[in-house]
Amino acid sequence: MNPIFxxxxxxxxxxxxxxxxxxxxxxxxxxxxxxNVRCKFCGADIPPRK
Ligand SMILES: [Zn+2]
Structure with a gap:
């Protein structure tokens, strides 16, 4: 696979x-x-992945 890809x-x-x-x-x-970001579908806060 192309490394940039x-x-x-x-x-x-x-x-x-x-x-x-x-x-x-x-x-x-x-x-x-x-x-945290806001879910664009339901508006809930999504915490960053650990
Ligand atoms: Zn959601």
């Missing part, structure tokens, strides 16, 4: 978060990586 995929996977309330997945901005 692998970096892109791993970055996306790291930014992907699953809402604990509605279990929808969404990509959060890299700048919000360490913060």
């Amino acid at each position: 692998q970096v892109v995929i791993s970055t996306i996977l790291r930014l992907k978060r699953t809402c604990p309330k509605c279990t929808e997945s969404q990509i959060v901005p890299a700048s919000k990586r360490l913060e």
Whole structure:
């Protein structure tokens, strides 16, 4: 696999978060990586992945 493609995929996977309330997945901005984000589907706060 193209190494650049692998970096892109791993970055996306790291930014992907699953809402604990509605279990929808969404990509959060890299700048919000360490913060709670609001679920765009149900409005619940999603904590950063440990
Ligand atoms: Zn949600």
